[in-house]
Amino acid sequence: MKLVGSEFELMKTFVERNCGIHLEPGKEYLVETRLADLAIELGCRSFLEFHSTALADTTGKLKGRIVDAMTTNETYFFRDDNFWTYMREVGVPELLRKAASGPVRVWSAAASTGQEAYSVAMLVDETARSMGKPHLAGSVEILGTDISSAALFLAIAGRYDGLAIRRGLSDERRRRYFREDGSVWAISDEIKSRVKFRRFNLMDPLGALGGFDLVMCRYVAIYFQEDFKKDLFGRIAQVVRPGCALILGATETLRGHSEEFEPALHKNCTAYMRKTSR
């Protein structure tokens, strides 16, 4: 299916208004390659028809599928060594220090099929054990959200095939935290019980999610237009507790988008710390 004439402008406006995703001129191929499958599935002969169908959708489900198609990302366990070095040496020990005096909360803002959220749960467990305080891991509540209910269905199942399990996961972690079920690896009940998933659109108010001691919003905002980035990070600032960290993807920055955080560099990972005075 080819994108012709004014169709790009129509789709661009729709995607920006409804999904917060910015499309510059020259990005026509992104619409064509990523949305054509969806348009065809819906029986549309052209992007003009697809646009009308998208406008008429009142359930929000199609909007979710459009965001999903436009932002599809690779997801695997312990993605990005620098980030996980930060988590192992700073992020998780700090969470466990706080957990000694009460429950703490972590948010994986684009959880997809669950690998990031479960990676945090595994690292929390390992770190708590190495501190000789395994019980503390139970006080770290991890919330994973995503706009795609189908991805979340798979995240909640916590079952991965041989290829997914090999990407990013050491043999030791696989043995310790997964049980083999034929050709599938299922996350252990203990780790699973520490992670909750729910469907959530980042364009909606974040207040309902509550406050967090650490937020991961990695490789999400790169797709968003500048105004929406500012708006999103402003709203995230309201749910990150003072002194706590927001982590973006390795290629992303908060510079120019929020004054509410202070960058803190640990080796090659930048954590954005929520300022304590408002």
Place this chain on the structure above:
Amino acid sequence: MKILSIDDSNSIRHAVKKMLDVIGAEFFEASDGLEGLEMLERSGKMDLILLDMEMPRMDGMTFLETVKKDPRWKDIPVIILSSIAQRERMIKAIQEGAKQYLTKPFTSEQLLVKVVEALNLDEEIP
């Protein structure tokens, strides 16, 4: 949950089976449209069919047209798995009643998300 994969490539059917194991699906396979029809006759109603387009003996489009005309099978959702070069045929397949399509090559996550959506397994997600 019974899923029938119709594809003339052994390696694709094998890979799809491994992917579908993640959601605990009962897997059935056929190497062309004719064998697919035989499998439907033999194994009763399927919950979902994954269908390749280019196959010997009976291609995907003929299989799809046959299934959609048969009252026993017309409501079974069909996902087309095919190459990008066949996009025009995909459009026709959707018009003929296929529910979704996925371009090869695909990852297990891409396939599973489509399967979950086609089977409405995600209806209860909070």
